[in-house]
Amino acid sequence: MACNVVGVLGGMGPLATVDFMRKVVEATPAERDQEHVPMVVSCVPQIPDRGAAFHGHGASPLPAMVESGRRLLAAGVGLVVMPCNTAHLWFDDVRQALGLPMLHLVDAALAEAQAAAPGDAGIGLLATEATLASGLYTRRRRASMRWLLPTAEELRRHVMPGIAAVKGGRLAEGRERLAEVARALRRRGAGVLVLGCTEIPLVLDGEAAGIPAIDATAALARKVVAWSRGKPLRYLT
Amino acid sequence: MACNVVGVLGGMGPLATVDFMRKVVEATPAERDQEHVPMVVSCVPQIPDRGAAFHGHGASPLPAMVESGRRLLAAGVGLVVMPCNTAHLWFDDVRQALGLPMLHLVDAALAEAQAAAPGDAGIGLLATEATLASGLYTRRRRASMRWLLPTAEELRRHVMPGIAAVKGGRLAEGRERLAEVARALRRRGAGVLVLGCTEIPLVLDGEAAGIPAIDATAALARKVVAWSRGKPLRYLT
Numbered sequence: 001m002a003c004n005v006v007g008v009l010g011g012m013g014p015l016a017t018v019d020f021m022r023k024v025v026e027a028t029p030a031e032r033d034q035e036h037v038p039m040v041v042s043c044v045p046q047i048p049d050r051g052a053a054f055h056g057h058g059a060s061p062l063p064a065m066v067e068s069g070r071r072l073l074a075a076g077v078g079l080v081v082m083p084c085n086t087a088h089l090w091f092d093d094v095r096q097a098l099g100l101p102m103l104h105l106v107d108a109a110l111a112e113a114q115a116a117a118p119g120d121a122g123i124g125l126l127a128t129e130a131t132l133a134s135g136l137y138t139r140r141r142r143a144s145m146r147w148l149l150p151t152a153e154e155l156r157r158h159v160m161p162g163i164a165a166v167k168g169g170r171l172a173e174g175r176e177r178l179a180e181v182a183r184a185l186r187r188r189g190a191g192v193l194v195l196g197c198t199e200i201p202l203v204l205d206g207e208a209a210g211i212p213a214i215d216a217t218a219a220l221a222r223k224v225v226a227w228s229r230g231k232p233l234r235y236l237t
Numbered sequence: 238m239a240c241n242v243v244g245v246l247g248g249m250g251p252l253a254t255v256d257f258m259r260k261v262v263e264a265t266p267a268e269r270d271q272e273h274v275p276m277v278v279s280c281v282p283q284i285p286d287r288g289a290a291f292h293g294h295g296a297s298p299l300p301a302m303v304e305s306g307r308r309l310l311a312a313g314v315g316l317v318v319m320p321c322n323t324a325h326l327w328f329d330d331v332r333q334a335l336g337l338p339m340l341h342l343v344d345a346a347l348a349e350a351q352a353a354a355p356g357d358a359g360i361g362l363l364a365t366e367a368t369l370a371s372g373l374y375t376r377r378r379r380a381s382m383r384w385l386l387p388t389a390e391e392l393r394r395h396v397m398p399g400i401a402a403v404k405g406g407r408l409a410e411g412r413e414r415l416a417e418v419a420r421a422l423r424r425r426g427a428g429v430l431v432l433g434c435t436e437i438p439l440v441l442d443g444e445a446a447g448i449p450a451i452d453a454t455a456a457l458a459r460k461v462v463a464w465s466r467g468k469p470l471r472y473l474t
Binding site for chain 2: 005011012013014015017018021022025026030031032033034035036037038039040041042043044045046047048049071072074075076167168169
């Protein structure tokens with residue numbers, strides 16, 4: 001049975017999941033409810049911290065991610081996506097455990113970044129320590145991309161506290177901290193900025209950053225809409 | 238097994254579901270992802286139009302609503318809510334079919350409206366034709382509430398096209414049409430306004446309406462948070 005219901009393994013964090021869903025709705029050409037992309041969303045945030053686990057001082061999030069994904073399986077989805085960059089460190093494990101097709105957030109963002117980067121412009125990357133240290137973006141493609149990354153100091157003082165502020169609902173503080181690093185990356189030569197953590201576009205866009213921005217969440221949303229609309233719109237089977 | 242995962246039978250429409258989820262997140266006192274309310278959301282908008290069915294010129298939405306609710310059951314939720322007012326015309330049928338506890342959107346909104354209405358102030362109600370004609374709000378409680386409703390002309394010319402505009406993504410048009418009727422209800426003596434269709438608070442608040450407004454979506458979100466936090470925060474069982 002071809003099933004066009006999109007499964008969203010979310011809750012990492014919950015506001016980022018909500019933001020992703022809104023971007024799917026906005027990316028869909030629809031006049032009526034019934035023309036929108038069907039989604040089942042497991043927004044169960046009781047998943048151990050991904051960054052802490054990567055750095056070796058916290059439980060692995062994988063069992064809880066798989067458990068959350070199994071809720072989607074039981075609910076009958078035909079695809080799984082995860083609107084969380086750092087969670088993609090466990091992408092292959094989750095895909096293997098669930099046995100469902102998945103779309104990769106970083107691939108969606110990289111395709112848009114390559115299309116948007118003018119000439120040999122540097123590409124700035126705002127992301128968590130774990131995403132940066134793991135090379136989730138910078139080692140994903142063979143194609144040469146000139147990356148500009150936050151320094152360890154910028155990460156510690158602004159990026160990580162900025163992301164934590166967003167998760168804690170302190171949006172203005174988060175915006176200020178993240179915009180600070182965006183401006184620094186631009187000064188160091190970034191012509192395009194990838195927002196490589198789903199918390200970041202909640203508070204920062206290209207205008208606030210002063211540099212064209214690739215919203216990884218929106219890039220994934222556009223791929224999801226294309227996937228779903230490649231299938232006939234069916235629901236009751 | 239006590240299960241504190243909230244099931245959201247959504248997609249009616251999808252933006253209203255996203256709005257509801259955001260309001261649950263905002264109503265939750267949380268500093269970290271893991272403290273947020275776990276939700277599974279079936280945002281499958283291929284449900285026949287509720288208003289058309291009520292007026293007798295469209296298929297019943299009930300089978301598709303139950304099918305969507307069964308996705309939640311399969312995913313292991315302990316409660317079901319529906320962030321759509323008109324869908325509550327089928328509330329009892331859905332509850333019976335699913336056999337799960339449910340919280341009623343209209344009860345949540347009425348409790349807040351009664352608390353907010355000063356003295357014998359009239360309570361204005363912005364809602365769909367089906368919600369109004371069915372008495373979903375006005376007959377729900379024995380307690381006397383002095384309701385002020387849109388006229389048939391206002392419904393036809395402004396409320397229904399305004400809600401359709403929101404569903405079609407034309408938010409400014411929706412806001413203008415709905416604010417027009419809000420102002421008329423205030424002129425006729427409403428001291429409080431109930432936003433009794435989940436599309437309406439997407440574009441209208443008390444400030445835009447010029448009158449204190451009860452957001453039925455937010456009222457349900459607050460009840461959901463209270464329900465979930467009355468349970469221990471558990472996930473992996």
